[in-house]
Amino acid sequence: ARVRNPSEDRALVFSLNTTESDNLRFEYVVKRSNNGMLKNIVEYSTDGGNTYTSAELFINEFDITTDYELITVNFEHIAAVNDNPDFMIKITWEGNTTGDQGNNRYDNITLKGNYYGEDVSTNDVLNEETHISVFPNPSNGIFMVRTDNASAIDRVTVLDLQGKVLLQRQNQSEFEIDLSAHAKGVYLVRTESAGKSTVQKIVLK
Numbered sequence: 001a002r003v004r005n006p007s008e009d010r011a012l013v014f015s016l017n018t019t020e021s022d023n024l025r026f027e028y029v030v031k032r033s034n035n036g037m038l039k040n041i042v043e044y045s046t047d048g049g050n051t052y053t054s055a056e057l058f059i060n061e062f063d064i065t066t067d068y069e070l071i072t073v074n075f076e077h078i079a080a081v082n083d084n085p086d087f088m089i090k091i092t093w094e095g096n097t098t099g100d101q102g103n104n105r106y107d108n109i110t111l112k113g114n115y116y117g118e119d120v121s122t123n124d125v126l127n128e129e130t131h132i133s134v135f136p137n138p139s140n141g142i143f144m145v146r147t148d149n150a151s152a153i154d155r156v157t158v159l160d161l162q163g164k165v166l167l168q169r170q171n172q173s174e175f176e177i178d179l180s181a182h183a184k185g186v187y188l189v190r191t192e193s194a195g196k197s198t199v200q201k202i203v204l205k
Helices: none
Strands: 002-004 012-015 021-032 039-045 061-063 069-074 088-094 103-115 125-127 132-135 142-147 153-159 165-172 174-178 185-193 196-204
Touching: 012 103, 021 185, 039 069, 103 185, 132 185, 132 196, 142 153, 142 185, 153 174, 165 174
Parallel strands: none
Antiparallel strands: 002 103, 012 088, 021 069, 021 103, 039 061, 039 088, 125 132, 132 142, 142 174, 153 165, 153 185, 185 196
């Protein structure tokens, strides 16, 4: 996305339904042209855009350079934005906003968090091909990965929805996995056994 000058009375607004989601982070990369706006101001609304605020944000003003930089706005500690169908984010600008030249350019705009909605399967999972079960599902943070096959599971890997590896275990027929220190939400359990790999979802509540 490219926002051109004059930008003094304009705004870039995102409507972001966070129903059944929490631990939110808003991220994007941005750069300016030589005459582009010098600073991004980020505010948010929990009432569908009727009012905006920067309250509780650790930082909401970002200097913009002529090279792409990653901007992260952390909402993980703000309860009001969780599970909120009326959540919105607004970006405005300061510096170099009144001319008829220059712009800010945006890419890789994402809202990241944990989703715990009920449309994700919350049943105990048994993979009939590999005979590997994951239970209980949903879990309070501690769950089992077990095989009733004669051979052990080669590897169990637990990841978050962004693909970050949280833990790995190897060469057992039964694993107790403890994610109780992690936030509630959906995680991925990847198992490798007898040359086959499967991925199942586990919900922490």
